[in-house]
Amino acid sequence: MRQFCFGVDVGGTTVKLGLFQPDGTLVEKWEIPTVTQNSGEQILPDIAASIQEKMDHHEIQKEQVLGIGLGVPGPVASDGIIYGAVNLGWGIFNIHKELSDLTGLKVKAGNDATIAALGEMWQGAGRGYKNVILATLGTGVGGGIIIDGQILSGFKGAAGEIGHMHVQDNEEEACSCGNFGCLEQYASATGIVRMANKILRTSDQNSVLRTDEEGISAKLVFDAVKKGDALAIEVAEIFGKYLGTAMANVANIADPEIILFGGGVSKAGEIILQYINKYYVLYAFQEAKNIPLAIATLGNDAGIYGGAKLIIN
Template sequence: MKKYAFGVDIGGTTVKMGLFETLGTLLDTWEIPTRKQENGRYILPDIADAVDKKMEEKGISRLDVEGIGMGVPGPVSPDGTVLKCVNLGWGVFNVEQEMNRLTGFKVKAGNDANVAALGEMWQGGGKGYKNLVMVTLGTGVGGGVIIDEKILPGAVGAAGEIGHIPMRDDETETCGCGKKGCLEQYASATGIVRLTRRYLEAHKNENVQTMLKEDSTAKDIFDAAKLGDKVALAMVDEVGLLLGKALAAISCVVNPEAFVIGGGMAKAGEILLNVIRKYYTEYAFHAARDTVFKEAELSNNAGIYGGVRLVLE
């Protein structure tokens, strides 16, 4: 094993990059803009250039670099083929081969949520577990499945799309994926805001006692719940119910040792985790009821940690 490796997390606005020792120590992080012009043709060359500049800055020889691991915001097949990244402008091509051509290094790539899950398993909240499911609760709901310390990508890289588990048949609004009734329409930051707005609208003539308003944010709702606001508590309970049921279903398929919960909404802490655990225990198959729930620890660095762990495989 060589001494250094690079982790790369490609986002729609910026590319987060990290220089690591292959034993797991993060030495440096930096970002470059994601240049999406001309169908994202500049993104990989910019990353290659940034790697070269960092090696020059740190005095690192090419002979000491194990490779580059990348998280990509879209489906990535096991052979490194990107199956369209709409928000980058990319079509179908092999990102590993192209990055290898640009750098000469070994390159491994995966879906960004899956790669973040791998990072949490390696050096974060999932450390010590070989089988886990990561759930990211933010603007949407993301996920990643790790089995025997490896990403489970699925046939076309679409495994772990937890946010698009169908939960309700009566939904009238359309999810970003084009379906209706997906988990992330309720169990994300935007989802709990939508649930709250709908509740207040439906009960506006009933003089409901609450500190919440139709423009309340997810943070406002969790803060109100912590103060005992009954409407806020009901909204948190609804989100916990849907997440608990979804994770119970997942556990019947992959039977993880742990669920690692991350993302901005997870900062609400125990008030959310406790209700998820409650409903998970109620709905889980009896043999899987003792699955551990852990908080993610790597925050925005999970993707670059996971990228390095991916290339070390």
């Protein structure tokens, strides 16, 4: 009897879903809208209906399905309790039970960045390693830590929140979490733009960043770095200093075999690694200095691969 599993990545705008075979073969992937109205009450029923539709289409019976693994933008404990997901409108509830009741299938869930790390370890840039750290550099900064092939989730599923490591004492602007001087304020796409605008206001040096009519983006900053723009390079140095130092601190604790960088900022490519590694090697413990730093390869599919692996594990 052929077996299958589903990987699901719940985002604020869309839910990505994948139908997998246990060997990692992706049979089909698709997306549905994330309906966040009314405290996101329709999200799980929509996922359940979409999965049932695919099962009907592929003539898959419930006994052939190992389960559903999903990543969500919030902390999830091992018993399935999710401790809120603000951008979905969710409060505290047992996501394992609710989705299982809707589908009649086994369900496992975890934080989206952690699940993405699991996906990269399984079928992405971390393939062949069992101890992996993934930093996701998007609108915010997320993180996932895999130890001996298993997710490090912590008491309430909040392990790996590297974006809210304190890295700067004198920050006057608050982070989205309410604290000051978090890594996310310097290493996320929004943080890069914030730093660039701050330097533009206090510097009179010429820069292509001053002439872009559509406004500054993280992509524009690193495109300018590739062209040798001095002001953009200054931003990249700050980005690299904070992120490299933070990852060295995480590595000193977790002792990984490889550190990966995903999310929208990572699309700038290998150039971000030279700025990160410059500071990483300064502060990493001797045994961790020479581990590889690499760009994640699964892109937006990392979450569905990780969800599937969560079930297969």
